[in-house]
Amino acid sequence: MAEEIVKRRRGGGRAGNAARRGQSGAIEQMPWRLPVNTDRPTEPLNADGVQRIHEGSMRILEEIGIEFYNAEAREILKQAGCIVDGDNIRFGRDFIMEMISKAPSSWTLTPRNAARQITLGDNHILFGNVSSPPNYWDMALGRKVTGTREMCANLLKLSQYFNCIHFVGGYPVEPQDIHASIRHLDVLYDKLTLTDKVAHTYSLGAERVEDAMEMVRLSGGWSEEEFEASPKLYTNINSTSPLKHDEPMMDGWMRMARRNQGLVVTPFTLAGAMAPVTMSGAVAQSLAEGLCAVALAQYIRPGASCAIGTFTSNVDMKSGAPAFGTPEYMRATQMTGQMARFYGLPMRASGVCAANVPDGQAMWETSNSLWSAVQSGANMVYHAAGWLEGGLIASPEKFVMDCEVIQMIQRYMEPEICATGEDEIAIDAIKDVGSEGHFFGIQHTQDRYATAFYQPIASDWRNYEAWEAAGSVWTPERAHQIYRDILADFEAPAMDDAARGALMEFVARRKEEGGAPTDF
């Protein structure tokens, strides 16, 4: 024990499990896999409730309509027979349902490393890093600071390192030291070279989306035909609730649809602010905003790979501040899961919290949101690692802590935990041990102990005295050390020299051309 404590102290206070296990990496983690959620979803709505929310959603589309601030989209939808009145578009439910029926219930995304291909749907539950906070917080800084390219790269490295992170969302922190006109070029270059997982593009104008598609295509060395044969990257658009789709997001949505890339639409319907104070109303509105975008994509390209996201939460009615991981958030996520199955579409949920620092509140809110993603049958969990302050802060400590929870969820999904074969019921072992012995040393245990149980990365399971002797290190400090160890050891994934060269060349050329417009 004494030796172990010394080893751990040298290690700077982290949990020390890796050292105990003799693994060479910064930590021992679970292997890459695409977890399958075998739990029957939690369904707070009965069949009637599903019909009522559907009816509400259809009535919003038919009677109230959605504003589309994109002329091309309005033109297309007019051709499709929708009722266009200025920016407002009303949709018949027959059109919506016919279009939605063309959408696949599951689809793949293939990054440059084919081994990292993911499938959205088919009961998979997949996790992505935090995306889009303007700010960064870490224990060493001890304060909130503006995001930089280096911080962004650090979080990209964590996204690559953790096998439980399946796709890389938007900018894990907004690198505000890069001019907005070329930010997408630098971050996407970093993302495509520091990670080999599925990438994302913001739908922020034609140039950014086209640049992203081209860079992803170059990263994989794909021809145009190969690129378009199946989705290689995805975008996530947010409607501007209530009831609006803005110009650049719709532009990106349509561009991506035409080229057969992944499409996720996630209304941000905060109940009591941008949506009704009642959760079923907020869900109905969210669905209306999402379904019309899916219908548009299907009209442009039947069979386009679409998913609907939920970001329905509530505000603090005393202050108007958004709240996350609340009971209402959990139920809204579960209700949206029921509706996604009703419409036959893959679903996106999130790992979120309102907490400002990676403390107890952060983890109960995040646990609530992640478990509600499990309970809802969500296929894609955004912001699952690293999110603080309602998405305004990205934190590497929180990233590590969240990965512990995500790994536990992955382990929880493994059916062997609940195996009930003769070897697992283990009558012979129970008989052999009898009432006097214990199970530590017996063969039945020896044969299984190495893989029998989840092994933590940031949790410290030692007793108080051992924990105290090792420096009384609380969870965020342990997570801090783990993230520094990971960065210190980090090796970028292998990449074809030609592909890297093509990317560098593309970025250089586009920078010379001035990048993307920044006037919206």
Added chain:
Amino acid sequence: MAEEIVKRRRGGGRAGNAARRGQSGAIEQMPWRLPVNTDRPTEPLNADGVQRIHEGSMRILEEIGIEFYNAEAREILKQAGCIVDGDNIRFGRDFIMEMISKAPSSWTLTPRNAARQITLGDNHILFGNVSSPPNYWDMALGRKVTGTREMCANLLKLSQYFNCIHFVGGYPVEPQDIHASIRHLDVLYDKLTLTDKVAHTYSLGAERVEDAMEMVRLSGGWSEEEFEASPKLYTNINSTSPLKHDEPMMDGWMRMARRNQGLVVTPFTLAGAMAPVTMSGAVAQSLAEGLCAVALAQYIRPGASCAIGTFTSNVDMKSGAPAFGTPEYMRATQMTGQMARFYGLPMRASGVCAANVPDGQAMWETSNSLWSAVQSGANMVYHAAGWLEGGLIASPEKFVMDCEVIQMIQRYMEPEICATGEDEIAIDAIKDVGSEGHFFGIQHTQDRYATAFYQPIASDWRNYEAWEAAGSVWTPERAHQIYRDILADFEAPAMDDAARGALMEFVARRKEEGGAPTDF
């Protein structure tokens, strides 16, 4: 905002929600209620798996048997036709199943305040305080100390104060400044005067159990007949896994059965240590140990009020340390829930963690365990507030933090969150707001905002800047201030003078008599 911050700073840094709401108590909390769990349980076993675990459990009872270190229990079970060989008793499955069929699927516990009556079963999920840690930790101490009567009383006050705590378990911390011979008298006196909720007795010898029953009887001013007409307190016994029931626990179990009091049996089957390394084997063993105690109680008093508990977790196979709130723990809890429904018995689960301090790890482990209690359909959740270090530490900060999670679970159970009436779908409100407005000020929101959403007690939902301006207070520090405010404001519940006098007299007399023996 400035004024609010000043107010909050004066408040010492706690979340300040109560102040904002203008409530007089230390915090604003949800009212007392008995939550009903309407979620369909998560069931990792198919019908075959349930049968296999049942078969395993029956084979343990039939072929291996359980040691009963209590001569009276052996004699009774011999009369009942069980095969007694020294301390070992083997049970036929017909006997076990016949006895179990006599046990009610739900039963009540009535404390001195009838308004605090609880029902175990009928889809209720009820929560109790941490029980039995020898040690105490709080932020002001900053270290682990031996429990005292004062610390114990503090936690009893919290147990009374929080409406989300439905019953008061064992000693919330073991008061080691009271001699063991009279400890039960002092703590039960404190419990019965500081709280008016359902109380518990340890089964630690005839004298303690008889004293506890008498004190509870006196607290309610009940006649012997009234006391025995329905359960007024309960005991929880643990088998000594593997496969043993000890002398004093069995004694208490039988005494309580004869007098129609509540009976909970909870084997402590740590997979890989006191039970097979495979979770279904550990569950089968736990059930065998529990079911034979239930059968004994039913033989003594058909219809006795019994519940089976689960405490099946796993050890860290690298160190042998117990782990809690793990994926394996969650699945074992869910599997036990399926088996409890198979046997028609109410079920007890727990809120547990291995963490040493109330940090992120504490909350992800506790969240995992509490949500698995929900998912398993557990009726009684022990240790749900205040537990640290695998049950070796009680912490008032953790108590407050856990109550936040428990309150969220209670709110999550409220069916109105998912109501889908016309008013909730809110088409008219959506139409009125249209695409340009927001929902803050409208009548639909005004009519509902006060009760629409969960209001937190320890969570701080303000943005980083406001949180920083108020002193950058992390969750455990906020919880510390809340618990001190609660204790400062605490008023003991009303109590009949005669009942209090009778209790004082009883305690004085029993102390004069020397209390209970301490030689086991």
